[in-house]
Amino acid sequence: MDMSTIYHLLSLINLIAVTLSVLFAKKLYDSTRGAADFWLFLSAFIFSLGAYILFDFIEKLFSVTFDSPINAAQDMSITFAAIFALVSAIYVKKMFDEMTGE
Amino acid sequence: MVVKKNKKSGKIVDRVTKIKSGKKMPLKNKTGKKETKKGNKKLNKSKKDRLKDVLLFEDIKRNVENKQIQENKPADVIEKVVLTQDTQINQDPILPMVRFGSLIPFASKRNYYTIISFLFILMFFVGGYIYPATSEDIASNYVIWAGNEGKYDRGLFSQFYASIAFTMGVFLLGYYVNATFIRYNIKDWNYFSIGILLMLFFGLGRIGELVYDHNIFEGFKNIVLPVALIVLAFASYKIYKNMAEAI
Numbered sequence: 001m002d003m004s005t006i007y008h009l010l011s012l013i014n015l016i017a018v019t020l021s022v023l024f025a026k027k028l029y030d031s032t033r034g035a036a037d038f039w040l041f042l043s044a045f046i047f048s049l050g051a052y053i054l055f056d057f058i059e060k061l062f063s064v065t066f067d068s069p070i071n072a073a074q075d076m077s078i079t080f081a082a083i084f085a086l087v088s089a090i091y092v093k094k095m096f097d098e099m100t101g102e
Numbered sequence: 103m104v105v106k107k108n109k110k111s112g113k114i115v116d117r118v119t120k121i122k123s124g125k126k127m128p129l130k131n132k133t134g135k136k137e138t139k140k141g142n143k144k145l146n147k148s149k150k151d152r153l154k155d156v157l158l159f160e161d162i163k164r165n166v167e168n169k170q171i172q173e174n175k176p177a178d179v180i181e182k183v184v185l186t187q188d189t190q191i192n193q194d195p196i197l198p199m200v201r202f203g204s205l206i207p208f209a210s211k212r213n214y215y216t217i218i219s220f221l222f223i224l225m226f227f228v229g230g231y232i233y234p235a236t237s238e239d240i241a242s243n244y245v246i247w248a249g250n251e252g253k254y255d256r257g258l259f260s261q262f263y264a265s266i267a268f269t270m271g272v273f274l275l276g277y278y279v280n281a282t283f284i285r286y287n288i289k290d291w292n293y294f295s296i297g298i299l300l301m302l303f304f305g306l307g308r309i310g311e312l313v314y315d316h317n318i319f320e321g322f323k324n325i326v327l328p329v330a331l332i333v334l335a336f337a338s339y340k341i342y343k344n345m346a347e348a349i
Contacts, residue, residue, distance in 0.1 A: 010328050017331035024338035031345055045275070046338070049301075053331070071257060075264040082264070082271035089271070089278040096282040
């Protein structure tokens with residue numbers, strides 16, 4: 001099997017896995033709405049990952065045609081994922097501090 | 103909570119039990135002789151004392167029972183419990199904290215994440231020395247430090263810095279998830295922590311493909327990413343399921 005075929009298959013697996021993650025992240029956010037900011041930013045982190053994987057899938061599907069804008073979009077989504085990961089890390093600590101009364 | 107036994111009340115209780123058993127201070131003189139005034143006074147005193155003692159005993163009994171009702175603990179436990187300083191500090195915590203002791207210094211369960219991350223970062227740097235960027239990578243402009251006739255590729259730079267930011271953000275998220283959810287042993291967050299660790303590996307792979315051997319690090323990144331996403335999907339499913347059951 002050719003390497004590019006394997007990468008195409010992997011990107012399809014990524015897309016399916018991230019769709020499931022986004023679905024459950026949305027359900028988590030809906031069930032904990034307003035409870036703590038941590039859930040909001042955690043779901044935002046997973047949504048950003050979803051966006052990254054979606055752009056990756058599109059890039060693999062259409063290869064060179066939209067290379068630069070797709071790469072830029074991927075960079076942006078992964079930067080947002082980094083920001084949301086950082087903010088959710090802060091909020092999870094805050095949430096547990098409030099819960100334990102420290 | 104420390105319950106100190108009052109010495110006075112203890113003596114009184116002993117005295118009352120002795121009185122009840124009838125060993126000391128008999129009520130009547132066996133000879134049946136008339137009691138003198140002194141003897142009557144003594145008898146009266148002892149009667150008064152006994153009455154006082156019985157009343158005190160009843161009081162103590164009532165107090166213990168009241169405490170038992172308030173704290174919902176049996177009286178035996180209240181008397182026997184001798185708490186250490188440690189347990190006094192963490193009285194009835196909201197979340198039971200799990201302390202994972204280990205013989206290896208700093209290798210408690212919540213620190214495994216940090217140790218594995220640092221080990222992997224070390225391996226990543228070592229991998230950079232073993233598999234540096236090939237001439238083919240430089241010619242194809244896959245690495246940021248060379249190629250394009252000495253001109254920098256801005257696109258690759260933004261990808262490089264975005265990857266560094268992503269790796270750092272994911273590392274911090276994983277660290278705090280381990281310091282909170284894993285520390286308090288909350289169900290199914292282990293999977294999420296593993297998923298985050300794999301995402302960290304993916305981030306390092308993304309950095310590596312821009313500075314070291316492109317093919318090797320790209321291959322590594324492409325293999326790790328689906329595994330990480332599957333683990334994250336499974337973790338989010340499990341967490342949601344538990345939360346839905348709890349609600």
